[in-house]
Amino acid sequence: MSLLELLFPLRCAACGEPGNELCERCRERLPRLCGPLCERCGAPTAWPVARCLECSGRRIAFASARSALLYAGAVPSLVGAWKERGLRRLAAVLAELVSETIPPPQVKALTCVPAQHERALSRGFHPARALALELARIWELPFVPLLERVGSPRRQRGLALSERSRNVAGAFVTFSGARPPINICLIDDVYTSGATTSACASALRKVGCRRVEVVALARAVRER
Ligand SMILES: [Zn+2]
Numbered sequence: 001m002s003l004l005e006l007l008f009p010l011r012c013a014a015c016g017e018p019g020n021e022l023c024e025r026c027r028e029r030l031p032r033l034c035g036p037l038c039e040r041c042g043a044p045t046a047w048p049v050a051r052c053l054e055c056s057g058r059r060i061a062f063a064s065a066r067s068a069l070l071y072a073g074a075v076p077s078l079v080g081a082w083k084e085r086g087l088r089r090l091a092a093v094l095a096e097l098v099s100e101t102i103p104p105p106q107v108k109a110l111t112c113v114p115a116q117h118e119r120a121l122s123r124g125f126h127p128a129r130a131l132a133l134e135l136a137r138i139w140e141l142p143f144v145p146l147l148e149r150v151g152s153p154r155r156q157r158g159l160a161l162s163e164r165s166r167n168v169a170g171a172f173v174t175f176s177g178a179r180p181p182i183n184i185c186l187i188d189d190v191y192t193s194g195a196t197t198s199a200c201a202s203a204l205r206k207v208g209c210r211r212v213e214v215v216a217l218a219r220a221v222r223e224r
């Protein structure tokens with residue numbers, strides 16, 4: 001047992017029970033997205049569809065998006081604890097959940113949505129990158145950091161869908177000179193509107209990546 005574990009005994013990030021990072025009871029109850037989905041954006045649907053109400057008519061730069069969990073039930077508090085408290089050890093558990101639910105993507109490498117500068121610096125923890133590194137290990141794929149943010153768009157929270165897309169369009173570039181592989185999987189922590197992941201995919205495609213698949217831990221579903 002490390003000193004850190006002695007000082008901060010392990011608790012379940014979802015319910016707070018002492019034990020491990022995620023207790024069995026909470027793990028079993030997490031709402032997994034394993035039913036019929038929209039092939040394109042990964043929204044849960046009544047039966048499998050090629051496009052759904054949420055994504056049809058939208059320009060999306062990625063080929064497909066898949067998420068392991070619905071952002072509901074205990075998931076928001078789990079994700080909140082992971083992100084806000086910088087629970088690094090949880091990344092491995094969450095990556096395991098993703099790999100149990102989503103088949104390995106048929107790509108050459110993994111990359112991740114870059115952190116927002118100030119927030120990443122203040123916490124020194126980048127959830128999407130931590131998840132991508134764990135998934136790279138499980139799926140035996142190389143992880144290549146390729147994207148960075150330019151400018152500082154407003155926070156996405158509270159913006160309408162059309163505003164979100166405009167807010168992040170052009171907000172990402174690849175590191176100068178970095179050439180991405182022909183197909184790549186982009187990892188994110190929470191898929192909300194798809195605007196951020198689409199802007200990232202667009203930046204990757206501009207420099208020669210032909211196909212971008214998105215994998216996220218959790219997915220918010222729009223109220224209608
Ligand atoms: Zn629990």
Ligand SMILES: [Zn+2]
Binds near residue numbers: 040041042052056
């Ligand atoms: Zn869809």
